[in-house]
Amino acid sequence: MLLRHAADAEGLPLVSEAMCAEEVELVARHAHMVQIGSRNMQNFRLLEAVGRYDTPVLLKRGFMARVDEMLAAAECIYCRGNTQIVLCERGIRGFDPTFRNILDLSGLVWLKQRSHLPVIVDPSHAAGTNELVAPLARAAIAAGADGLLVEVHDRPEALSDGEQALTPGQFATLMLEVAAVARALGRRLAPGPRCAGGEGIAMSNAAAD
Numbered sequence: 001m002l003l004r005h006a007a008d009a010e011g012l013p014l015v016s017e018a019m020c021a022e023e024v025e026l027v028a029r030h031a032h033m034v035q036i037g038s039r040n041m042q043n044f045r046l047l048e049a050v051g052r053y054d055t056p057v058l059l060k061r062g063f064m065a066r067v068d069e070m071l072a073a074a075e076c077i078y079c080r081g082n083t084q085i086v087l088c089e090r091g092i093r094g095f096d097p098t099f100r101n102i103l104d105l106s107g108l109v110w111l112k113q114r115s116h117l118p119v120i121v122d123p124s125h126a127a128g129t130n131e132l133v134a135p136l137a138r139a140a141i142a143a144g145a146d147g148l149l150v151e152v153h154d155r156p157e158a159l160s161d162g163e164q165a166l167t168p169g170q171f172a173t174l175m176l177e178v179a180a181v182a183r184a185l186g187r188r189l190a191p192g193p194r195c196a197g198g199e200g201i202a203m204s205n206a207a208a209d
Contacts, residue, residue, distance in 0.1 A: 013033065042073060060122070074117060089107055089140075102126070129164055
């Protein structure tokens with residue numbers, strides 16, 4: 001409720017995560033979008049619960065899930081009546097400990113080709129470190145992502161995942177860079193509103209003309 005008051009005061013949409021089926025009613029009542037996190041992508045009681053509401057859903061790919069399993073999870077929501085689903089590629093577990101996750105751009109392209117649902121990319125969780133976020137974000141837009149989910153904070157060191165957050169200045173630079181990438185491919189960047197959420201996220205939507 002406090003998050004919703006803060007979001008309304010600043011004119012921001014609110015994205016908040018539901019961790020179990022019992023939380024969906026509360027989150028859907030106050031948030032503009034319900035997030036299903038990576039670890040809950042195959043929590044079918046939770047998927048069925050969000051499917052019974054008309055609140056848009058942000059469905060993150062499980063870090064050990066195949067892309068067809070992600071579509072199956074989306075279908076579970078869709079078949080309960082909620083068709084407002086956004087898929088989010090956020091990286092999958094790899095064998096190389098150098099990186100927190102591996103951003104699966106092949107999976108992004110596959111999802112775009114086989115689904116009518118919008119697909120966005122979370123380069124922050126895929127990268128796990130600040131210096132990799134911008135290159136991965138540029139690559140995601142080049143590969144056809146419909147948007148980006150980027151962690152931004154004026155004091156990243158204060159966050160539990162602070163090492164992957166961008167400062168507001170870095171985020172502003174990133175938006176200029178992805179706009180240039182979109183233009184080079186005949187697309188336009190339609191800046192979406194900043195989002196007030198538990199992770200301190202910001203979203204921008206790169207849409208085709």
